[in-house]
Amino acid sequence: MASPPHPLDLEPFVPTVLSHPAVPLAIGLALGSRVVSGRLLLAGVVASVLPDLDVIGFRLGIGYAHELGHRGFSHALPVALLVGAVAALFAGPLRSRRLTAFLFIALACASHGLLDMLTNGGLGVALAWPLSEQRFFFPVQVIEASPLSLHRFFGPAGLKVLKSEWLWVWLPAAALGLGLFIGRMAHRRLAGSTR
Ligand SMILES: [Zn+2]
Numbered sequence: 001m002a003s004p005p006h007p008l009d010l011e012p013f014v015p016t017v018l019s020h021p022a023v024p025l026a027i028g029l030a031l032g033s034r035v036v037s038g039r040l041l042l043a044g045v046v047a048s049v050l051p052d053l054d055v056i057g058f059r060l061g062i063g064y065a066h067e068l069g070h071r072g073f074s075h076a077l078p079v080a081l082l083v084g085a086v087a088a089l090f091a092g093p094l095r096s097r098r099l100t101a102f103l104f105i106a107l108a109c110a111s112h113g114l115l116d117m118l119t120n121g122g123l124g125v126a127l128a129w130p131l132s133e134q135r136f137f138f139p140v141q142v143i144e145a146s147p148l149s150l151h152r153f154f155g156p157a158g159l160k161v162l163k164s165e166w167l168w169v170w171l172p173a174a175a176l177g178l179g180l181f182i183g184r185m186a187h188r189r190l191a192g193s194t195r
Contacts, residue, residue, distance in 0.1 A: 019165040020048040020115060024108040026177030031184065036104055037095035040087075044108040047083055051075045051112045064123055067133045071122065075113035076129035083109045115169060121145025143168045 024044030028036040036044070051074040062069045073079060084106025091098040113125045117138045122145060124135030144164035 017049050017052060019169045020052075020112050021045040022170050022173035023111040023115070023176075024048050024104070026173035027107070027180060028104065030177035030180035035100060040094045040096045040101060040104055043087060043094055043101075044104055047087070047105045047108040048112055050083065050109060051079075065135075067126060067129060071113075071116055071124065071135065072126045072133075073129045075116060075125045075127065077110050077113065077127055078130065080106050080110035080113070115143070117141075118168065119143045119145050 021044075024041065024047070028041040028044055033041075052070075054068070054070050054072060054074040057066070057069050057072075058064075064070050067073055084102040084104075087094065087105035088098045088102040091101040094101050096104075113127055116122075116125050117127070117136055118141055119137075120141040120143065124137040126133055127136045128134065142164070144161045146158070146161040
């Protein structure tokens with residue numbers, strides 16, 4: 001009898017770690033380095049992938065559906081707020097205002113779980129932990145689930161995933177960034193003309 005597949009082989013990891021930073025990068029670059037410093041931008045990229053450190057749980061024998069499992073507590077909105085609060089404590093080294101550090105990092109971290117809720121595979125996200133262990137998906141799941149195992153990722157399945165992430169993560173993030181940038185320029189021009 002064939003041995004059961006390793007849980008990581010079944011595990012959608014999506015959007016891939018490559019795509020989560022699209023959100024902080026788009027917002028940070030659009031707001032400019034005077035609002036989001038290089039250090040804060042880098043911290044935002046880290047915060048956007050941080051929740052997936054929970055895959056360590058698979059190695060420790062923690063089940064996917066467990067609250068400490070993948071897409072469990074680390075993907076929750078209250079935890080994103082906490083990560084933002086920690087960043088606010090380090091506003092000095094991050095060369096940022098406290099409120100900006102809090103908002104930017106909390107948003108980067110929260111965007112991870114929200115993007116995962118758009119994927120078409122795996123279990124949902126424990127968005128409200130510790131208030132609830134319930135796993136959530138959005139009603140529409142447009143992002144193709146990514147296989148974690150590399151040998152499957154570098155095949156037709158991986159290509160499908162990358163295409164779907166360009167369409168549903170990078171393109172909307174770029175549009176959001178462009179919208180913010182145009183808004184910032186328009187605001188600056190307006191402020192200049194009323195001076
Ligand atoms: Zn995730």
